[in-house]
Amino acid sequence: MRTHRLLPSLLLLGSLALATACSSGSPGTASGTATARPGASAAPSPTRTVDPARIKGLQIVSDNSESTSCAWATSYPDVPGATAMTAEMKKDVQWRLAAFRASCEDGSASDDGGELNISHQFLVASGDVLGVRLTTLGGSGAGSGLGRRTYWYDGGAGRSRTALDLVDSGSREAFLAALRSGLEGREGTDPDTLDQAFGDRSALTGELDDMAFTATGGLRVTFDPGAVGAGAAGSYVVTLPKATVTPWLSAFGKRVQEQSVSPSGSLDLGATATPTPAVPTHTASGDDDTDCEQVKCVALTFDDGPSATYTATLLTHLAQYDARATFFTVGQNVVAHPALVRAEVRAGNEVGNHSYSHPDLTKLTAEEVAYQLNRTSAAIKAATGQAPTLFRPPYGAVNSTVRQATRLSAVLWTLDTEDWKYPDAARVAQSVISKVKRNDVVLLHDIHPTSVAAVPQILRTLSAQGYHFVTVSHLRATM
Numbered sequence: 030m031r032t033h034r035l036l037p038s039l040l041l042l043g044s045l046a047l048a049t050a051c052s053s054g055s056p057g058t059a060s061g062t063a064t065a066r067p068g069a070s071a072a073p074s075p076t077r078t079v080d081p082a083r084i085k086g087l088q089i090v091s092d093n094s095e096s097t098s099c100a101w102a103t104s105y106p107d108v109p110g111a112t113a114m115t116a117e118m119k120k121d122v123q124w125r126l127a128a129f130r131a132s133c134e135d136g137s138a139s140d141d142g143g144e145l146n147i148s149h150q151f152l153v154a155s156g157d158v159l160g161v162r163l164t165t166l167g168g169s170g171a172g173s174g175l176g177r178r179t180y181w182y183d184g185g186a187g188r189s190r191t192a193l194d195l196v197d198s199g200s201r202e203a204f205l206a207a208l209r210s211g212l213e214g215r216e217g218t219d220p221d222t223l224d225q226a227f228g229d230r231s232a233l234t235g236e237l238d239d240m241a242f243t244a245t246g247g248l249r250v251t252f253d254p255g256a257v258g259a260g261a262a263g264s265y266v267v268t269l270p271k272a273t274v275t276p277w278l279s280a281f282g283k284r285v286q287e288q289s290v291s292p293s294g295s296l297d298l299g300a301t302a303t304p305t306p307a308v309p310t311h312t313a314s315g316d317d318d319t320d321c322e323q324v325k326c327v328a329l330t331f332d333d334g335p336s337a338t339y340t341a342t343l344l345t346h347l348a349q350y351d352a353r354a355t356f357f358t359v360g361q362n363v364v365a366h367p368a369l370v371r372a373e374v375r376a377g378n379e380v381g382n383h384s385y386s387h388p389d390l391t392k393l394t395a396e397e398v399a400y401q402l403n404r405t406s407a408a409i410k411a412a413t414g415q416a417p418t419l420f421r422p423p424y425g426a427v428n429s430t431v432r433q434a435t436r437l438s439a440v441l442w443t444l445d446t447e448d449w450k451y452p453d454a455a456r457v458a459q460s461v462i463s464k465v466k467r468n469d470v471v472l473l474h475d476i477h478p479t480s481v482a483a484v485p486q487i488l489r490t491l492s493a494q495g496y497h498f499v500t501v502s503h504l505r506a507t508m
């Protein structure tokens with residue numbers, strides 16, 4: 030994933046959508062498209078939508094901080110069978126995160142806006158073909174800026190592939206010539222920059238690392254900002270129409286094209302074992318009649334999930350103590366695991382909105398904030414039948430633009446466990462037990478096993494002290 034340092038004056042969302050529409054409508058043309066801020070990547074893609082809930086055994090691997098002083102959120106999918114591809118994504122994500130966290134510690138992160146965001150998108154998941162795009166925004170030091178990379182897995186061959194592997198090696202020169210002619214004359218490019226970009230054949234795998242087929246079989250190639258033109262002009266997109274590109278495709282590329290145009294529906298990568306995590310069936314017995322004026326209440330809140338690995342266990346812990354909680358879910362995890370969100374509601378818990386890809390909302394425009402929140406509310410409503418009424422801004426970062434962009438009510442917290450920073454169940458439990466006060470809103474995260482493991486001790490100890498565990502809306506309504 031070749032990336033370039035962020036420039037301040039990149040294009041905004043409106044022109045982004047327009048440019049994308051132009052490029053899909055007139056094949057062979059290139060468009061400047063860019064977005065500068067994490068979470069602002071609302072570009073409608075002319076590729077088909079993949080429903081990740083249909084991918085058996087899918088786990089989304091997320092790791093987020095919850096502090097504006099070192100704000101990061103990373104995610105990538107772990108699909109059974111695609112082990113080598115998962116390992117590549119993990120390596121790239123961990124490398125970027127380690128560099129960013131080091132820059133937080135030495136204080137240089139704030140030079141770049143102090144935020145790293147890596148989100149994922151499924152491009153194809155059917156037949157024996159899997160394609161995922163990771164979008165990196167922000168970061169610090171080497172490799173910072175905007176970067177997109179597509180990762181491909183060939184289930185037939187049992188190996189991961191690069192984007193350039195979609196093209197047959199014997200047709201590379203013709204393919205490159207077509208890409209170059211699609212870029213020539215575009216604002217921000219000139220023959221020298223194109224010579225430079227296309228001159229070094231050994232760097233092409235890194236340069237041409239974002240390719241995907243459109244729903245009509247064209248190949249859409251995206252160049253990161255600065256790769257083939259002035260960084261301020263943003264990304265460049267060249268879409269080669271189906272008739273042009275098909276003769277140049279590799280056998281794998283042809284299979285990906287076929288599954289992009291007419292998905293066969295089910296994904297089979299030949300995994301020997303596909304975990305099918307049980308979804309808890311706990312059902313709440315009616316409305317909660319706890320009177321928080323009469324008894325001691327506390328609202329436990331769990332952010333960043335649902336997690337295929339840990340949320341089910343958490344629901345079982347809560348049910349054992351008749352405890353209700355509030356889950357501030359991240360949209361990209363909701364669409365992957367809607368059954369877990371349904372299970373949260375069925376057990377009497379409240380589900381709130383924690384944005385789609387966990388950006389600092391205060392760095393986005395009102396339109397981008399609305400996009401992050403609306404897309405997530407729609408996913409929650411699709412999963413549970415109920416739209417949320419509450420949202421928790423990632424990192425607790427909220428301002429008037431954010432508040433005005435949504436009708437959801439913002440919920441922060443009164444007790445911070447810092448569980449994301451200290452993965453130690455005993456420490457997390459103690460941080461709640463030693464500090465809790467009546468009517469506290471406690472911040473926890475159900476993407477960490479140590480946080481979930483801390484919950485039984487929290488519930489046991491506080492129950493014995495007379496605490497009742499209620500949702501945030503219940504606490505607000507009865508106070």
Ligand code: ZN
Pocket residue numbers: 093094095332333383387423424
């Ligand atoms: Zn969060």
